[in-house]
Amino acid sequence: MSSDHSNLTLAAEMIDDAQSIVILTGAGVSAESGLATFRDPEEGHWSKYDPMELATVHAFNKDPELVTRWYHWRFTRARNVEPNPGHYAIGALQKHKSNADQALTLITQNVDGLHQRGGASDVVELHGTIHTWRCTKTGKQRPLTELSFDTFPIPSDDGGLMRPCIVWFGESLPEDALQRSFQAMAECDLFISIGTSGTVEPAASFILAAKENGAKTIEINRDPTPNTGIVDVALQGASGVILPQILTEIGIEYPTP
């Protein structure tokens, strides 16, 4: 048996045995759906664009048209792709654990909404969501589908501009999402990091916090990350391949469209 296979079996056993799991995901879980990650040297958003020109309040104030067009493009991309087997596997695992009266808190840095479309029912969106926008003046939120994109930037009804409800560099994370994350990390006995480079705080430190609280740790990622050397089990590869294999190993069947 190859060491990759025995690591997969070990990960499956750890997941099956755990009473309280935290899964943290990043852009890598949506890569197989066709959405670009951020730090891929060829295709990543940040290899093509400067985040300071697109993902800060300063950038929005300086060029709201450019920033609005970029996020509208990303929203359109997210809406036009489908969840992949990794999303479905996570959704099915969350249901399985819930049916067994066990906990699985899914925390994502992604703003694309694909976990929910892949069957996850309760998702902590640490960096917000691209599907809801809010007025810069009043904070009033509206689903993006209700907005008209005849002009860029998009004027709000209250004399401001509409901006995505996502967290830009330099902004605070949503308080409730942070609180839920820290509570879940304090209570979990297994922490799984999937498809994230582990470079953006505070999410990058979650794995350490969970480890210090005594949780076991697993990483599933295409490439090595700063966390690869500190986890109990590191599985290198595509999450849309590895996660379904783990569910098969545990014996969880689930329909994928």
Ligand code: OAD
């Ligand atoms: P990154 O682009 O930094 O990292 C994506 C990770 O996914 C990399 O380590 C890849 O190796 C891995 N990966 C790629 N394809 C994969 C696959 N099919 N299966 C498994 N892993 C795969 O994206 P994030 O870690 O999500 O924030 O980035 C964190 C934050 O930085 C984002 O939320 C965003 C960004 O700037 C903001 O915009 C505020």
